[in-house]
Amino acid sequence: MAIYDLKCDDCGKLFEKFVTGFLSEEDKECPRCSSRRVSQKYNSSFGIGSSCSSKGGGCAPPSGGGFG
Numbered sequence: 001m002a003i004y005d006l007k008c009d010d011c012g013k014l015f016e017k018f019v020t021g022f023l024s025e026e027d028k029e030c031p032r033c034s035s036r037r038v039s040q041k042y043n044s045s046f047g048i049g050s051s052c053s054s055k056g057g058g059c060a061p062p063s064g065g066g067f068g
Protein backbone atom coordinates (compact mmCIF):
# COMPACT_ATOMS: atom_id res chain seq x y z
CA MET A 1 0.00 0.00 0.00
CA ALA A 2 1.23 3.43 -0.86
CA ILE A 3 -0.23 6.87 -0.98
CA TYR A 4 1.12 9.15 -3.68
CA ASP A 5 0.67 12.87 -3.64
CA LEU A 6 0.19 14.12 -7.13
CA LYS A 7 -0.24 17.48 -8.71
CA CYS A 8 -1.79 18.28 -12.05
CA ASP A 9 0.42 20.46 -14.17
CA ASP A 10 -2.50 21.74 -16.19
CA CYS A 11 -5.04 22.87 -13.60
CA GLY A 12 -2.91 22.68 -10.47
CA LYS A 13 -5.19 20.18 -8.80
CA LEU A 14 -3.63 18.42 -5.83
CA PHE A 15 -4.82 14.88 -5.24
CA GLU A 16 -3.79 11.63 -3.70
CA LYS A 17 -3.56 8.25 -5.30
CA PHE A 18 -3.89 5.10 -3.27
CA VAL A 19 -2.24 2.19 -5.00
CA THR A 20 -1.03 -1.26 -4.06
CA GLY A 21 2.51 -1.16 -5.32
CA PHE A 22 4.17 1.23 -7.64
CA LEU A 23 2.49 4.10 -9.33
CA SER A 24 1.80 3.38 -12.95
CA GLU A 25 1.30 5.83 -15.77
CA GLU A 26 -2.39 5.02 -15.80
CA ASP A 27 -2.68 6.26 -12.24
CA LYS A 28 -1.27 9.61 -13.19
CA GLU A 29 -4.50 11.15 -14.33
CA CYS A 30 -6.06 14.30 -12.98
CA PRO A 31 -9.50 13.65 -11.46
CA ARG A 32 -10.60 17.14 -12.42
CA CYS A 33 -9.48 17.66 -16.01
CA SER A 34 -8.30 14.12 -16.86
CA SER A 35 -4.91 15.47 -17.83
CA ARG A 36 -1.96 13.12 -17.95
CA ARG A 37 0.47 15.90 -17.18
CA VAL A 38 0.71 14.99 -13.54
CA SER A 39 3.80 15.29 -11.41
CA GLN A 40 4.51 13.15 -8.42
CA LYS A 41 5.38 15.04 -5.28
CA TYR A 42 6.27 12.29 -2.85
CA ASN A 43 4.89 9.16 -1.32
CA SER A 44 4.39 8.10 2.24
CA SER A 45 4.35 4.38 1.70
CA PHE A 46 6.82 3.31 4.33
CA GLY A 47 7.01 6.45 6.37
CA ILE A 48 4.54 5.30 8.98
CA GLY A 49 6.20 4.21 12.21
CA SER A 50 9.74 4.78 11.04
CA SER A 51 10.45 7.75 13.26
CA CYS A 52 12.37 5.76 15.83
CA SER A 53 15.40 8.00 15.81
CA SER A 54 13.45 11.09 16.73
CA LYS A 55 13.78 12.59 20.14
CA GLY A 56 11.41 11.24 22.70
CA GLY A 57 12.07 7.56 22.06
CA GLY A 58 8.55 6.70 21.06
CA CYS A 59 9.70 3.48 19.47
CA ALA A 60 11.50 2.12 22.51
CA PRO A 61 9.79 -0.87 24.06
CA PRO A 62 8.37 -0.38 27.54
CA SER A 63 11.00 -1.20 30.09
CA GLY A 64 10.44 -2.42 33.60
CA GLY A 65 7.59 -4.67 32.60
CA GLY A 66 7.42 -8.35 33.20
CA PHE A 67 5.09 -11.13 32.50
CA GLY A 68 3.98 -12.87 35.59
Ligand SMILES: [Zn+2]
Pocket: 008, 009, 010, 011, 012, 013, 030, 031, 032, 033, 034, 035
Ligand atom coordinates in the same frame (compact mmCIF):
# COMPACT_ATOMS: atom_id res chain seq x y z
ZN1 LIG B 1 -6.01 18.85 -13.91
